[in-house]
Amino acid sequence: MSNTVQQIPELLYLLHKDPSELAAALSGMRAADVADALRQLPPDASGKLMAVLPFDLAVEVFDEPELAEYRCDIIAHMPDGTISALIDAMSSDRQADLFRELSHEARPRLLKQLDPVTQESLALLLKFPADTAAGIMTTEFVSMPATWTVAQALQNIRDVGRAKETVYAIYVLDPASQKLVHVVSLRQLMFAEQTTQLGDVGERRVPLSVAPRTDREDVARVISKYNLLAVPVVDDGGHVIGIVTVDDVIDALVREQTEDAQKFGGMEALDIPYTQIGFWGMIGKRAGWLTALFLGEMLTATAMGKFEGEIEKAVVLALFVPLIISSGGNSGSQATSLIIRALALRELTLKDWWRVALRELPTGLTLGVVLGSVGVIRILIWQSFGWYDYGVNFRLVALTVGCALVGVVTFGSMAGSMLPFLLKRLGFDPASASAPFVATLVDVTGLIIYFEVATAILRGSLL
Amino acid sequence: MSNTVQQIPELLYLLHKDPSELAAALSGMRAADVADALRQLPPDASGKLMAVLPFDLAVEVFDEPELAEYRCDIIAHMPDGTISALIDAMSSDRQADLFRELSHEARPRLLKQLDPVTQESLALLLKFPADTAAGIMTTEFVSMPATWTVAQALQNIRDVGRAKETVYAIYVLDPASQKLVHVVSLRQLMFAEQTTQLGDVGERRVPLSVAPRTDREDVARVISKYNLLAVPVVDDGGHVIGIVTVDDVIDALVREQTEDAQKFGGMEALDIPYTQIGFWGMIGKRAGWLTALFLGEMLTATAMGKFEGEIEKAVVLALFVPLIISSGGNSGSQATSLIIRALALRELTLKDWWRVALRELPTGLTLGVVLGSVGVIRILIWQSFGWYDYGVNFRLVALTVGCALVGVVTFGSMAGSMLPFLLKRLGFDPASASAPFVATLVDVTGLIIYFEVATAILRGSLL
CATH class of the missing domain: 1.25.60.10 (MgtE N-terminal domain-like)
Known part of the structure; x- marks a missing residue:
């Protein structure tokens, strides 16, 4: 701008x-x-x-x-x-x-x-930690006893309001206990009779508030859901210790969004802008997860080793390994991003896992049939036009690839959708279920599915 | 709650x-x-x-x-x-x-x-489309001529304010042309002298505004950067046609965040909650990208086909294919998520591409050396303990895997970081550079790098 x-x-x-x-x-x-x-x-x-x-x-x-x-x-x-x-x-x-x-x-x-x-x-x-309500709150808010009149309140705002972060929400306290009993907006004060007591302005409801240790994402959710300009942070004793304003919440939302995006990319969140982080700081944030994923992915070499005999007999099987495992990874990545986001928005909770599983199973099967058909057609076309020779058993090879794709894509969708639930259940951040994490998980299983399908279909012909 | x-x-x-x-x-x-x-x-x-x-x-x-x-x-x-x-x-x-x-x-x-x-x-x-300023604005705002006094303004708010979405920002117009000349907050009115004219309240600056067709993400950026409660939408003639309030911006931010997360997962954005979309709607959003990625990934079968002779001679090479290409995909996914986010936050612009390239090259090399070393050590350990037999040339096989990893991870980081810039340059949403997209891109090239390295190192021994 x-x-x-x-x-x-x-x-x-x-x-x-x-x-x-x-x-x-x-x-x-x-x-x-x-x-x-x-x-x-x-x-x-x-x-x-x-x-x-x-x-x-x-x-x-x-x-x-x-x-x-x-x-x-x-x-x-x-x-x-x-x-x-x-x-x-x-x-x-x-x-x-x-x-x-x-x-x-x-x-x-x-x-x-x-x-x-x-x-x-x-x-x-x-x-308080920086990612809690009390960690992002300000202590400069306007509070007044419920017995004051609107005229007194407006005068008080004129007297002390300059030093406060916002004067648009007035926190009304019980005169005796100093506990929060009501919240009045400046807008309501403008429309109220000058002699009305604050306790009688607007509708009297239990005021919305958050606890000092409420996660900043949940604070953002309260402010956004109820369209507030600020939410009070109330301690165990019922006293307001600060307020979180809407502009702080926007900053918190943008930060969380950045962290989640980076985690989903398969790395630790950077905490500082890409343009500001030093070379070794960057390596540190990326090498950890990358190595962990690499160690996990090593299981693919072990899995492939188990099927070395099959590959030797039918090298043609090896040609489709990247195609098949990546399709599983891609469908898993889709499912994971959907579920992480739905969990973050509280559209889904932990107990919905079986509903998601019942949904992802037919979805994965359908997507698998789509890709499997494309795969079969690809092999048949290449063979007919003589662009590649998959051998005399090319029909069986095509069938193997097609069936394996159905299995792998279905497994990918299931694994990808269940992983965020599992992580959450174990107390981790579901956003750690990154696309590379899911891909790694699915690659090993995908190989096993592929070679098992191949063994079943090609036994007696190629194998 | x-x-x-x-x-x-x-x-x-x-x-x-x-x-x-x-x-x-x-x-x-x-x-x-x-x-x-x-x-x-x-x-x-x-x-x-x-x-x-x-x-x-x-x-x-x-x-x-x-x-x-x-x-x-x-x-x-x-x-x-x-x-x-x-x-x-x-x-x-x-x-x-x-x-x-x-x-x-x-x-x-x-x-x-x-x-x-x-x-x-x-x-x-x-x-106006729903993702523009005018598409999310409300037409119920408070505007007054600059010649009114503070007392008149406050009285007017009491008279008509109830029907307005917010009374906390008052849009001050030139009495003759009706153009926006100033913005005064209710807070400033509270502290001003009753007889002051609105045009003289607060600091006189060109008011912040957005155009009717400004993207809602940019509207969010203005509101968040300048900590506004609302921003006026001003047409070409300088007239206020509506305002966008901070609560609309939060909703827009959350929506954009969801769309970006889903796109990065490798699918079209759902537009409606996961729990609400129908079965075929869901398939439609996922099958398109999945099939497109599958068609791209088919090139891996073509690439593998070119090296079928090498695989036949040295089946051991096939064992490491998933490990090597996935490492490239993972490093690419990290780089892509970093750059998409930095572009979205305007930390980077299109012209910074070469600075990013200069940064990702050494980063990718370093990460590649880390993974390459782990890979070499893995092969040597398995061979020494007799857990697997990579043949008499196991040292050369280890060297091949190590060098290929350096090449593939470096290429992955470079490709992953450049893809969002390329998409943006071509007029697409950089967020379409999903993790699966990058993985597909890197898989084909990764295979070629791997087999070329293998040919160079193993010629005369295994090949």
Whole structure:
């Protein structure tokens, strides 16, 4: 949407020549665009640039989630006094993100320089992992006792709202116990009578909330299902300890999506952008799974070894090995991607496995018959036109390939659809059932099916 | 989060016995939960239930995006008068969703019964495909002339805001041309002086907007990047024709995510949930790609045929065919999933292809050396312990397998990373570069690499 990248040489030139002129040029930009520019600059230049930005804009820029992996490098090039003021002014969820990434030496040093309120909020947030509700929540929310009137509430928002992440949801507390009893939207306040008490605005229902350790994907699901702008994080005692806003959820959704896509490709999730990860970091994320799959795939050599006699007698059988096992892998990959996604969307749960099995069996059979027919026709055509000679028993060879395809594709669909359930049942992430994982699983079995079918059909002729 | 599914028998019983009692029981529920229940009921029961729900709740329920695929079936079981009132009250983006799914006979019949304003808004929305900004926008937004004061604006929101999808963003228009000149948030209005003119509230910048035909994924990117609650859709003349809100964007993100996951699994995107699609619909989505991949994979039989002589002389070579080609496919699948995702997140653009190539070449080589070493060690161990006899030339066989793995894995990484760029360059969706697609591509080349390496190393000994 913006062409900040093209402005980089210009930025660097201005930064060198006249930092204050640069700051003036940038002050008209949106925070997200300045953040884009910072990601393109070397860290020392970014640090200098942050130091000359108008303070409010600098805070907004540092609040951008897109800057997550860069903040530590940037503050390493900023003067200490500027840093602590900046951090104090950031939203609490981003403060926690930053401290999670700081080195163990930098953390206590920087923490000491912060405002006591910030220190306390950080101590709370850092207790929770980054993929939980409390790990992505902010502690800056608006809460009021149920006995306040709408007029009092609106006045209070005008007084303290500037420092809050959102003023569009007001968390209404029991005046005595301070427990969450109701949630009122600013929209409802706008339409309510000035003298109504908050507890009586809108429909009174048990408020939607999440627990501190709720997985961020489930938080996203609640916000998306009920079309919320924010959801409160409530502890065991019924007290609101923070809120997760819809923009944090979008970031979480995009991150999860990236992780799942990479896992399905057969590797560990990268955690940082492809363009940013170092060479050995990349090798580390890929070599592990690749080697594990390779070790599994070695069983194909063992399986093939068992049928070495058959291959020697009928080399023609070997020709179709890649075709047959890959068809099993492909049908398995389809089934796996379908089931992983349906599980992630909660369209399916663990107990639906047998319904899926009953569905994939006829589906696999049908797909197998389609491919098997194509395979048989292929062999017959090649033989008739003299493009290849499969020997005098070419009809039996074609039959073998056709029947093996039906068996292998059916097995592929079944194995591919059951693997995510199995992984989930064993407590693993179903998304680990990658396309290569399924292919490996199906390859070994596919070989056995193929050679068993061949033995049955070709015994007495070729074998 | 809720256990509506368990309540279904109870719901059906109440619906049969006393519909009004049922309506009372449901009126305390949230719309999203009632929608969940409707999805589990047979369409005729859902239709009856909708008819007895309090009208406001019925509208909210029908506005739930989760009900998208069910609306047509449900209204087929509702009285015509109730339907038109319900549709008139729905938000305009959902009205358009519904009409897109209606049959060609039902569409004009229902359209005639609607309010003229609704008819006009539908005529506009239905001009655009469902995956564009205008296809997912709503026409119910708040706009005001720049000359109004904050006090006038707040009063206007109280007067007309109830009918609008969101009142948190106010679109400020030039009083003469009616063009969009500014966007003010309700939050800014809360903190502004009552007498300030809207044009002077907040910072004056060119407002962020999208064009009617902007892809919904790009709309999601703008909303997520700038942390917006809504983005205006502006036509060529500079007029706001609708807005896309953040909750629509979340739904769009989840849909795109599902489509991409299914495509990467090697099939067409399903469009409807796995649990809802019919048997032949499912076959249709899967058989096409599976057959296309099968036809491509047939080239492996041709390639193997070219080396039939080599296999006859050294059957031991056939044993490692699945191991070697699958390793290429796996490394290719990793690279493809990385690049598809980086392209989707705009971390990479088309012109970065050579940077990726320069990166994947050493990565592929390193991964190839890792797998090659494991492969060589595997053969030497099996031979030394007498678990398998690879013949007197087992050292040369091991060397062949090792070198072939380096070549095949390097080729796999390169092909896997370049394919998404190539597809994008040719105008296809890079997400079509599925794991099975890459595997097929790499299998044929992998075989040729393997047998060429074997010919070079084993000539004079085995071959």
